[in-house]
Amino acid sequence: MDIKKKSDKDKEIPVQDFTTCDATQQMITKGRLDGVDTAFDRAANMKACPIGADSACCKHCFMGPCRLNAKDPYGKVGVCGATIDTIMARNFARMVASGAAAHTDHGMSMLDLFREVVNGKIKDYSIKDTQKLEAVAQSIGIETEGRSAKEIAVELYEALESTYTAVEGEIPFAKRVPPKTLETWRKHGVVPRGAMREIMEIMHRTHMGVDQDYTNITKQCSRTALADGWGGSMVATEISDILFGTPSPVSIEVNMGVLKEDQVNIIIHGHEPNLFESMIESVNEPTFIEAAKAAGAKGINLAGMCCSGAEVLVRHGIPHAGNFMSTEAVLITGAVDIMAVDVQCIKQGLVKVAECYGTPLITTNPRCRIEGATHIEFNDHEPKKSTDEIVIKAISRFKNRKAKVQIPQNVNIGVHGFSHEYINYMLGGSFRGSYRPLNDNIINGRIRGVAGVVGCTNPRVKQDHVHIELVKELIKNDVLVLQTGCSQIALAKAGLTTPEAAHLAGPGLREVCETVGMPPVLGLGSCVDNSRILIAASEMVRIGGLGDSIADLPVAGCAPEYMSEKAISIGHYFVASGVYTVFGVTFPIVQGTRFHKHLFEELETMGFGKWGFAIEPQEIARLMINHIDKKRQALGLDKGRERVLVDMQDRRAIDAA
Numbered sequence: 003m004d005i006k007k008k009s010d011k012d013k014e015i016p017v018q019d020f021t022t023c024d025a026t027q028q029m030i031t032k033g034r035l036d037g038v039d040t041a042f043d044r045a046a047n048m049k050a051c052p053i054g055a056d057s058a059c060c061k062h063c064f065m066g067p068c069r070l071n072a073k074d075p076y077g078k079v080g081v082c083g084a085t086i087d088t089i090m091a092r093n094f095a096r097m098v099a100s101g102a103a104a105h106t107d108h109g110m111s112m113l114d115l116f117r118e119v120v121n122g123k124i125k126d127y128s129i130k131d132t133q134k135l136e137a138v139a140q141s142i143g144i145e146t147e148g149r150s151a152k153e154i155a156v157e158l159y160e161a162l163e164s165t166y167t168a169v170e171g172e173i174p175f176a177k178r179v180p181p182k183t184l185e186t187w188r189k190h191g192v193v194p195r196g197a198m199r200e201i202m203e204i205m206h207r208t209h210m211g212v213d214q215d216y217t218n219i220t221k222q223c224s225r226t227a228l229a230d231g232w233g234g235s236m237v238a239t240e241i242s243d244i245l246f247g248t249p250s251p252v253s254i255e256v257n258m259g260v261l262k263e264d265q266v267n268i269i270i271h272g273h274e275p276n277l278f279e280s281m282i283e284s285v286n287e288p289t290f291i292e293a294a295k296a297a298g299a300k301g302i303n304l305a306g307m308c309c310s311g312a313e314v315l316v317r318h319g320i321p322h323a324g325n326f327m328s329t330e331a332v333l334i335t336g337a338v339d340i341m342a343v344d345v346q347c348i349k350q351g352l353v354k355v356a357e358c359y360g361t362p363l364i365t366t367n368p369r370c371r372i373e374g375a376t377h378i379e380f381n382d383h384e385p386k387k388s389t390d391e392i393v394i395k396a397i398s399r400f401k402n403r404k405a406k407v408q409i410p411q412n413v414n415i416g417v418h419g420f421s422h423e424y425i426n427y428m429l430g431g432s433f434r435g436s437y438r439p440l441n442d443n444i445i446n447g448r449i450r451g452v453a454g455v456v457g458c459t460n461p462r463v464k465q466d467h468v469h470i471e472l473v474k475e476l477i478k479n480d481v482l483v484l485q486t487g488c489s490q491i492a493l494a495k496a497g498l499t500t501p502e503a504a505h506l507a508g509p510g511l512r513e514v515c516e517t518v519g520m521p522p523v524l525g526l527g528s529c530v531d532n533s534r535i536l537i538a539a540s541e542m543v544r545i546g547g548l549g550d551s552i553a554d555l556p557v558a559g560c561a562p563e564y565m566s567e568k569a570i571s572i573g574h575y576f577v578a579s580g581v582y583t584v585f586g587v588t589f590p591i592v593q594g595t596r597f598h599k600h601l602f603e604e605l606e607t608m609g610f611g612k613w614g615f616a617i618e619p620q621e622i623a624r625l626m627i628n629h630i631d632k633k634r635q636a637l638g639l640d641k642g643r644e645r646v647l648v649d650m651q652d653r654r655a656i657d658a659a
């Protein structure tokens with residue numbers, strides 16, 4: 003084992019300051035004894051560069067790199083004359099481009115798979131949900147009446163391909179955008195063409211000496227981000243539902259205690275569901291179960307992490323071992339017999355930790371190889387070839403386990419899988435599925451508004467803490483919370499994603515939850531499934547009574563512990579769609595600049611949403627609730643809510659009497 007020598011400079015911070023996740027705390031402690039460090043320790047010993055944190059530097063050409071002074075932002079310009087606003091806007095745009103590229107490339111992989119399934123070249127996957135196929139086709143104007151699934155699928159594929167390739171016009175899912183919102187986009191020229199074109203144009207416009215007007219750069223940010231949210235991400239979600247099934251709520255186990263000492267433990271971490279779906283087939287092969295038993299194991303135990311885990315927990319009820327900041331920690335258990343990854347959010351640091359515990363780390367995707375990991379390429383045309391090989395390796399690691407095994411015994415239960423389709427059914431019943439009851443409860447004030455709380459965990463803030471405290475505060479104030487990605491795992495570990503958590507909600511929200519039998523915190527899926535939130539918002543507009551555009555709705559969004567460029571793209575597509583979106587941790591621009599004012603104020607006056615920023619959960623909640631109340635007031639709903647509060651007081655007075 004590679005024992006790390008601590009230099010005097012290395013700070014050893016109490017594990018309680020790193021994370022509120024008890025299992026992760028236990029494993030960081032064990033890791034320290036074993037001489038293994040994690041991203042938590044590295045973050046503590048790596049001061050974030052203050053100039054980079056403000057995006058006040060530019061390296062877009064070699065007359066620079068140029069560094070501006072965030073304390074005196076207008077005191078200096080770059081060698082080419084670029085102002086702080088140009089430099090920050092260009093940097094921001096490239097973050098959006100990278101994040102949008104990640105989601106749209108993921109969506110494109112799903113579309114590639116769909117094409118090969120439809121044309122019969124791939125037989126290991128099939129169309130599982132024909133109802134969803136028809137619904138998606140209809141939503142973009144494809145005729146379904148009297149046609150075979152195959153005919154519809156062929157036409158749907160061709161239409162959706164333009165989400166990526168359209169050189170002009172509007173992407174297909176623009177047809178799902180509420181008319182008033184679409185009108186705003188058209189007015190400002192931000193309706194996306196194909197994502198390839200938008201991302202290419204951002205890279206062009208942010209090259210040295212091209213677009214040097216921060217408002218114009220922001221337009222292209224919006225256009226590109228919308229090509230992610232209403233394009234690539236939405237395609238990823240819809241095609242995954244068609245191929246693997248549309249989620250409906252299941253009770254699942256989360257946390258590191260889902261690992262089993264006496265079983266072969268396999269963890270899948272990453273993002274694209276096809277790898278995991280094939281792995282589910284492989285671990286259920288009777289020959290492998292026999293082989294595992296022959297090796298002395300009771301069976302094969304499959305668990306997910308990050309968004310890969312979020313995809314299958316809602317479709318198959320597969321247990322989830324933890325979110326982004328627990329991926330190194332889980333290896334410290336010594337109980338992981340293999341970790342297989344595909345793309346995104348895979349820390350290079352995993353290689354070293356895996357090596358220390360004799361856990362094979364397997365990369366599977368040609369787009370993501372990691373030095374020191376073993377590559378077993380996954381191919382959609384013969385998926386089981388790779389997943390079978392991974393299972394065999396895992397069994398052999400179990401047989402030869404040398405690492406001392408210590409599994410935190412933490413297991414929590416969550417109920418997740420609230421797809422848009424299920425919410426519709428849950429609220430309206432099978433005969434008249436509808437968002438009407440949701441809108442009615444918002445109008446009558448039982449539900450104050452809806453919040454999306456999503457995104458990563460980040461070692462710059464205490465893991466899970468901001469997610470949990472923020473969500474508690476929101477539901478206490480009758481705000482219904484929708485969740486995706488790593489955030490929902492934080493809440494599941496805290497026990498807030500079960501119907502029983504309704505007792506933590508305010509009186510109005512509690513009443514609705516108890517009537518419907520739903521949790522006050524609804525887990526919708528992975529990060530690409532933020533597109534489900536866009537669809538939910540559009541449906542709220544369509545049903546009526548809450549304004550004409552997404553910007554009118556009493557809703558707000560937040561990624562309180564974000565760390566990735568994908569999150570920036572998501573944040574910006576929510577803003578461009580009309581949602582007030584608050585980010586925590588840090589915001590990569592200088593406060594008090596014109597570009598800051600543009601993102602945080604002016605976009606709203608143009609008919610979009612706007613950005614917000616705060617670090618502390620109470621402060622984030624205050625910003626979001628204030629915004630929701632402002633929207634309620636604009637809709638004339640502030641009176642309604644007061645009446646409910648009076649009712650409650652009355653009821654208490656009666657109770658006391």
Ligand code: NFS
Pocket residue numbers: 273308309325326346347456457458459487488489528529530565566568569
């Ligand atoms: Ni979203 Fe999913 Fe997690 Fe953040 Fe990473 S896994 S795509 S980026 S860290 S929520």
Ligand code: SF4
Pocket residue numbers: 060061062063064065066067068080081082083084089210211
């Ligand atoms: Fe400096 Fe301008 Fe070159 Fe950026 S583009 S590095 S600001 S000279």
